[in-house]
Amino acid sequence: MGKMSGLQKLRTGISGLDSISMGGLPRERTTLVAGSAGSGKTILAAQFLAEGIDQAGEGGVFVTFEEPPRAIRRNLASLGWDIAEWEEQGKWIFVDASAQVSEEASLIVGNYDMGALLARIENAVHTSGAARVSLDSLGAVFTRFGDTETVRNELFRITSVLRRLEVTSLMTAERMEEYGQISREGVEEFVADNVIILRNVLEDEKRRRTVEILKFRGTSHQKGEFPFTILPEQGFVVIPLSEIDLEYESTDLRITSGSKEMDEMCGGGFYRDSIVLVSGATGTGKTLMVTEFIAGGVKSKERCLLFAFEESREQFFRNATGWGVDLRPMEEAGYLKVVCEYPEVSSLEDRLIEMRRILDEFKPQRVAIDSLSALERVSTKKSFREFVLGITSHLKQMETAGLFTSTAPTLLGGESVTEAHISTLTDSIILLRYVEIYGEMRRGLTVLKMRGSQHDKNIREFTIDGRGMHIGKPFRNVGGILAGNPVQLETSEISRLGSMFEG
Amino acid sequence: MSAYIFDLYIAGHTSRSRQAARSMERLCEERFPGDYSLNIIDVLEDPRAAEEEKIIATPTLVQRAPRAGRRIIGVPPDSETMLRALGLDALGWESANERA
Numbered sequence: 053m054g055k056m057s058g059l060q061k062l063r064t065g066i067s068g069l070d071s072i073s074m075g076g077l078p079r080e081r082t083t084l085v086a087g088s089a090g091s092g093k094t095i096l097a098a099q100f101l102a103e104g105i106d107q108a109g110e111g112g113v114f115v116t117f118e119e120p121p122r123a124i125r126r127n128l129a130s131l132g133w134d135i136a137e138w139e140e141q142g143k144w145i146f147v148d149a150s151a152q153v154s155e156e157a158s159l160i161v162g163n164y165d166m167g168a169l170l171a172r173i174e175n176a177v178h179t180s181g182a183a184r185v186s187l188d189s190l191g192a193v194f195t196r197f198g199d200t201e202t203v204r205n206e207l208f209r210i211t212s213v214l215r216r217l218e219v220t221s222l223m224t225a226e227r228m229e230e231y232g233q234i235s236r237e238g239v240e241e242f243v244a245d246n247v248i249i250l251r252n253v254l255e256d257e258k259r260r261r262t263v264e265i266l267k268f269r270g271t272s273h274q275k276g277e278f279p280f281t282i283l284p285e286q287g288f289v290v291i292p293l294s295e296i297d298l299e300y301e302s303t304d305l306r307i308t309s310g311s312k313e314m315d316e317m318c319g320g321g322f323y324r325d326s327i328v329l330v331s332g333a334t335g336t337g338k339t340l341m342v343t344e345f346i347a348g349g350v351k352s353k354e355r356c357l358l359f360a361f362e363e364s365r366e367q368f369f370r371n372a373t374g375w376g377v378d379l380r381p382m383e384e385a386g387y388l389k390v391v392c393e394y395p396e397v398s399s400l401e402d403r404l405i406e407m408r409r410i411l412d413e414f415k416p417q418r419v420a421i422d423s424l425s426a427l428e429r430v431s432t433k434k435s436f437r438e439f440v441l442g443i444t445s446h447l448k449q450m451e452t453a454g455l456f457t458s459t460a461p462t463l464l465g466g467e468s469v470t471e472a473h474i475s476t477l478t479d480s481i482i483l484l485r486y487v488e489i490y491g492e493m494r495r496g497l498t499v500l501k502m503r504g505s506q507h508d509k510n511i512r513e514f515t516i517d518g519r520g521m522h523i524g525k526p527f528r529n530v531g532g533i534l535a536g537n538p539v540q541l542e543t544s545e546i547s548r549l550g551s552m553f554e555g
Numbered sequence: 556m557s558a559y560i561f562d563l564y565i566a567g568h569t570s571r572s573r574q575a576a577r578s579m580e581r582l583c584e585e586r587f588p589g590d591y592s593l594n595i596i597d598v599l600e601d602p603r604a605a606e607e608e609k610i611i612a613t614p615t616l617v618q619r620a621p622r623a624g625r626r627i628i629g630v631p632p633d634s635e636t637m638l639r640a641l642g643l644d645a646l647g648w649e650s651a652n653e654r655a
Contacts (some may be wrong), residue, residue, distance in 0.1 A: 057652065099630075106651045147606070148609055149609065149611050158612075158615070158626040158627065158628050159626070159628065159640045160612075160627075160628045160629050161627055161628065161629045161631045161632075161636050161637060161640050162630040162631045162632055162636070163571065163628030163629050163630050164612040164613060164614065164615075164628050164629040164630070165565025165566065165571065165612065165613060166570075166611055166612055166613070167565075167569075167598060167599070167612075167613040168564055168566055168605040168610040168611055168612060168613045168615065169610075169611040169612070170566070171566060171598040171599050171602040171604050172598070172602055172605050172610075174602070175602035175603070175606065176606075197612070453579055477595050
C-alpha cells in the first residue's frame with residue numbers, strides 16, 4: 053500500500069528473521085547489523101550466506117576484516133556447515149581482508165582509497181555469481197586504517213558498488229553498550245539505511261539474546277526486541293512472538309478432562325483448542341489432574357505428550373498406578389510420550405524451540421506441562437512470559453489442548469506469581485486448594501474461568517483415592533477459601549448473605 | 556638482477572594512481588638508477604593479483620627486494636617521506652635503525 057510496500061525483500065532463510073522483518077532483508081541494499089562482543093554478528097553474517105546457498109542455491113561472498121577465513125570455517129563447522137566444500141563448488145568465496153600477522157605492519161604515508169578491496173569484491177561477486185555479500189566487521193577496518201573520513205567514504209562507495217552489482221548485503225559493526233549508541237564508531241549508520249541490532253543482555257544473572265530491527269528504509273518491519281538463540285545445526289533461531297494471531301479460529305468441540313465430574317463443572321468438558329491452567333499448592337492434586345487428562349485423552353484415542361519438569365518418569369508412572377491409571381501400555385502403544393528434564397538444563401529460549409520440535413514431530417492432540425513453575429524458577433520474568441506466549445501460540449496453531457500446572461506459593465492458596473503473569477494467556481483456570489475446617493485439611497477445587505462457556509461457579513470439595521479424583525458437593529458455609537483463609541460462616545451471616553441475593 | 560624490486564598496486568587510471576606511479580618512478584630513477592625494477596599493477600585489470608597479495612588500499616607499494624614484505628600505503632607528499640618509510644636516508648642508503 054503506497055511507498056512502504058514498494059521495496060522488495062530478500063528472504064534470508066534464517067528461522068524467525070524473515071518473520072520479524074516481514075519478508076527478509078531489503079533487496080539489493082546493505083543492512084547494518086550492530087551488536088556488542090559475543091552477540092552473534094559473525095555467525096549471522098555467515099549464516100546469511102549459508103542459507104542462501106542451502107536454500108536458494110545462490111552464491112555468497114564473505115568479506116572478512118577481522119577473523120581469518122580458517123577461523124570462520126572452524127566456527128561454522130561447529131554449527132554443521134561445511135564452508136570448504138562450498139568454496140570448492142565455487143558457491144562461497146572469501147575476500148580475506150583480515151590483518152596478516154606474519155607481515156610487517158603497513159605504513160600509511162599519504163592519501164589512499166580502497167580501490168583494491170572494491171576490485172576484489174566485485175571480482176568475487178562476478179566469479180561466484182553471488183546474490184549475497186557479508187562484510188564482517190567494520191570496527192576492524194576503522195581500527196586498522198584509523199582515518200575515519202577516508203574509511204567512511206570508502207564504505208559508502210562499497211555500498212554503492214554492491215547496489216550496482218544488485219547484491220543484497222549485510223555489514224556488521226561493534227557496539228559498546230547494549231542500550232546506547234548504535235555503533236562504536238558512530239559513522240556506520242551513515243552508510244546503511246537499514247539497521248538491525250543484536251543484544252546480549254545480562255538480566256537477573258541470566259543472558260538474554262534479542263534481535264531488533266531498528267529501521268528499514270522505505271519498507272515495513274516488526275518493531276521491538278525479539279528473543280533468539282543460536283543452536284547447533286540450525287544457527288540463529290529467532291522467536292517471532294508477535295506472529296501470534298490472537299484471533300484463532302476457535303472451535304466449539306469439547307474434549308474430556310479425564311473426569312466426568314470436571315467435565316460437568318466445565319459445561320461439557322474442555323474446548324478442543326483451549327489452554328487450561330491448574331494451580332494449587334504442593335500435594336493438592338495437580339499431577340493427578342494431569343494423569344487423568346492424559347488417561348482421558350488416550351481413552352478417546354488421542355495422542356498425548358507430557359513435559360515433566362518436577363518428577364522423573366518412573367515417579368510419574370508410579371503415582372499414576374497409585375491412582376488406578378496404568379500409563380505403560382499407553383506409552384508402548386504410541387499414544388503417550390513423556391519427556392522428562394531438569395529445568396536448569398537449557399535456557400527457556402532453547403527449551404521452547406526443542407519443545408516445538410517435539411510437538412511438530414509427535415503431533416499430539418493433547419499436551420501437559422508439569423509444571424510451569426519449575427520453568428519459571430530458572431528464568432527471568434520476561435523470558436518466562438515469552439516462553440508461555442510461544443508455547444501457547446504453537447498449541448493454538450496446532451489446535452491441540454494444553455494443560456499446564458502451576459504451584460501456588462502457600463498451602464492455603466493466595467495468588468501465585470505464575471498466575472499473575474499468565475492468567476491472561478490461558479483460556480481456563482482451575483484452582484485446587486486445601487481447606488481447613490474443624491482442624492481437618494480438606495480439598496476444594498473450582499473453575500475460576502472458562503473462556504466462552506458457562507461453568508460451575510461453586511467451590512467443590514474433592515477427594516483422592518486409589519481410583520483417582522472424586523469431585524463432590526460444593527462447600528457450604530465456608531468463605532475465604534480462595535483467599536487462603538477458609539472461615540466458617542455463622543448461621544446469621546449466612547442468612548444475611550442469602551438475603552442479599554433474594555428477590 | 557636489480558637490487559631494488561617493487562610492486563606498486565594502483566586502482567585504475569585516476570590522478571591518484573598517476574601521482575603514485577610518477578612519484579615512485581622519479582624516486583627510483585634518482586636513488587637507484589639502473590638498479591631497480593618497478594612493476595605497476597592495476598587491480599582493476601588484474602583483481603586476482605590484489606586477491607593473492609590481499610591488497611585492500613590503493614596505492615600500495617610492496618617491496619620485494621632487498622627487504623621483502625614491506626608495505627606502504629598512500630601517495631607520499633614528497634620523496635623524503637617515502638624514503639623514510641622505506642628505511643632509507645636522503646642519499647638512498649639504509650638508515651641507521653635499519654641496519655641495527
